[in-house]
Amino acid sequence: MKARTVLGVAIGTLAAAALLVLLAGASPADAFAALLRGAFGSKAAVGETAARSTGLVLTAVAAVVAFRAGVLNIGLEGQFLAGAAAAAAVGPLFPDLPIAARAAVVFAAPLAGALQAAPAVWLAEKRQVPPVLSTILLNLVAVAGVTWLVRGPLRDPAGDYPQSRALSDAVLLSPLVPGARATAAVLAALGLAATAAFLLARTPLGLALRAVGEAPRAARAAGLPDVRLRSGAFLASGALAGLAGGLEVLALTGRLYDPFSAGVGYSGIAAALLGGMTPLGGAASGFLFAALGAGSSALQRDAGVPSALASIVPALAVLGLLLARGGRTAESSR
């Protein structure tokens, strides 16, 4: 990516954000200060940003893994929900055995995410159904599944609201630093991003995956097991998104409710795009989105600017990038 493009998109996005702040009747300088304070201004603020980044980093890495292998996995949202549902199902089973309960969550959530992706994998390879279509449909099914689970099998009998039973305090991950919300889940997400970056860039497996994504026919002609590589990347992507959902429950919410996600699966795709479709770039963008999210709460409180700014700004940045790069992003699509 050219430096000029990056600079142009950054300036354009900042200008648009300033305009929105002016529309809301606040001064851009005050707003920017409030935003920074909310995202990084205190121990609690940094913790909030880090805590919010977990899901975004993992779904961004999940998007990168699939997209680089040529699979447009739009089902991250559904896979995230499947992982969260699995965590809410197994998490409360061992209220007094935190290690067992956490292990169960960390095992079940990625599995559920991969299973949620599995029908799309089968449809893509056996029926030539574009993953875009199948994963959007699977997202609908997952959303409906959460609606059903929190009112049916997983419902907390003690509560008045349709939500699942809570994980016990002993099982929930505790903050790394007292007074901040961030837990070890953030470190796990960053570790997985680094692992994915290494695998994609430095190993024969990563090279094979990228080859299948960029030139499927040539990769097949060269004798690469293209179906297995694509399917594996798709399932791994689902597993990462599922883990994101599981960690959301284990580290932050403690239970499943409806609606559970505000579109983290879709934001993860945007973060991956802004990060140039690399795991570390996607992780950095995910962190930036999380900082915007944490900062915008302060922005609304202190400067009266609606916090929805936090979802407009990333979208504008990505649109700017798409406009600047045009068709060059289309190669990886299938």
Add this chain to the structure above:
Amino acid sequence: MTGFVEIALLLSAPLLLAATGELVLERAGSIQIGLEGTMLVGAYVAFAVGRGGSSPEASLAAAAVAGLLAGLLFALFAVARRADPILVGTVWNLLALGATAFAYRLAAGETGSVLEVRTLPRGLFGIPDAVAASFLAPVVLHLWLARTRAGLRLTAAGENPEALRSLGLSVVAVRSGAAAASGVLGALGGAMLILTVSPTFVEGVTAGRGFLALALVVFARWKPLALLPAALLLGSVTALQYRLQAGGFGLPYAFFLALPGLVALAALALASTRGGAPKALGSTAP
């Protein structure tokens, strides 16, 4: 029972309009998975204009104009600039959700009071005329696709864009036109929701209807007439849910919510290849 039929029709119409628009675009070879966002923009514009004191008919017209702009914006990115339509659509959803929430906050302030707009008056069939007209949209589209030269060209852009190009015609122009039409219909769908059953705006008021409409297109195997029974079924199920919820039975609703997705998935699985999707769906224009 008349109440039930009326609500079912009112709930079917937005889905039908949005799905018809999406079908036009997909038959032309592009795909806008940000239909939810377009519906949301239509809903917000209808609400904002209605709150300004304009008639429901004027609100509907304003939403159509907003939809036209949304469609042209999509065409600029995904057709003319040849960016991946899937990525453009994903980001469009995020932008529309954020922008409408932002605008609503500014318009409504922090009061949180419920602001209602005037709804469309009942017409000839006991439902608003615009709602009744929505049910003609798939029929008109079917005839247009099958009987007119322009309709054939649109289909060609989705099945064999190279052939269209070899005739000296612009695939970009055809798909851009389709994107504009789909934007208008999607926004009208969102607006109709506000101007009939839910006369106030809340964040994400479309509640996944754009995604349901995407499922309907697959379910209908990209055939306009098949949208009619599919949308009516879904509208009836949602109307039934209102009844059941009032009676205290919420549970089967989740199953019905999952049904369009499940049935569309089954349709894709059972079809021989690609489930009947246009051959060049999602391809870049030559």
